[in-house]
Amino acid sequence: MTDRDDLDMLAAEFVLGTLDARERATVAARRKSESDLDEMITAWEQRLTTLTDEVMPVTPAPELYQRIEQHIDALDTPRAGANTDSDDKSNVIALHKRLRRWQWSTALASAAAMVLVAVLAFQPAPEQGPQSFVAVFQQNDQQPAFMLSVDLTNRQMQIRPVTAEPMQGKSYQMWIKADSLGPNPRSLGVLNDNLKLERAALRDYDPELLKEATFGISVEPEGGSPTGQPTGPAIHGYLYPIADEGSQPSH
The missing domain is CATH 2.60.40 (Immunoglobulin-like)
Structure with a gap:
């Protein structure tokens, strides 16, 4: 994946809202001085914003957040007997990579869902004969x-x-x-x-x-x-x- 691909991925995550608060603030600051990043963000907004007009808001089930928190807590808990001094850094790196993969997967899933909704919403109705x-x-x-x-x-x-x-x-x-x-x-x-x-x-x-x-x-x-x-x-x-x-x- 090229640097431009990485930048386009970052723009997509920014528009889809999968970045954390710190990362989002960093990207928002960067787009003011990086024209390529700003153009990519604008392009993603144009692709996806019109699709959201056809999506009805859905409130997640209350237990969903609890399951996510429990999963994150499980990832943060060191294994018994593990060498925490030597493993802390590698665990943090692995967790960060896993989180980034989850964020990007979420971004792709969200985009795919919106595209599917748009295809279904704008598909021309079949011609109907006399009734x-x-x-x-x-x-x-x-x-x-x-x-x-x-x-x-x-x-x-x-x-x-x-x-x-x-x-x-x-x-x-x-x-x-x-x-x-x-x-x-x-x-x-x-x-x-x-x-x-x-x-x-x-x-x-x-x-x-x-x-x-x-x-x-x-x-x-x-x-x-x-x-x-x-x-x-x-x-x-x-x-x-x-x-x-x-x-x-x-x-």
Whole structure:
């Protein structure tokens, strides 16, 4: 490692705050007369200061400081039977080197954490396709009997009668069919007297499945199909995206 590398490391430690009070005061004094050191400190501040804007402050657990103090005390305690007169200097040098390695490791870890936060914070969100869809239920060229609107974000639906009207002794029942659901359609529910259906009827279905599914409304005996499958005349519809005017129908 060159002298310039050492100076750059010192600048990084100064900006990251891993120097002790005496070292920090020394570096602060040096930067006033050493232009290279001052430029390096400024460069590190520019690299890291903007990243800290995205980092929420976190208070360390109270026991963390206690563990650090205990570890330092253990390092400062001479081993039993050791020659303290001859070993004092080497122990101090070793401890200083170990502390410097810990400080630099902390600096690198802090920088890496801030870079990771920045990458995650500024990563562009993936493009999202249309989330609002509509289906029209009509027989041949007749006026639509029903319209279905679906919000895939929260899987909420709304069925609205257009020309359909309640029928005496009959009920409308809504169905969904998709390859992944098997060969038979599944009931989404029987429309009530106002020809409405629970908005959360699609809550158990994956949005991708809904985009490709076929929806149907059949005429059943009052209260719904007695067999669990459509028994009367049915009209079908598919979901078409409406959020993007350039989007093409799912079918």
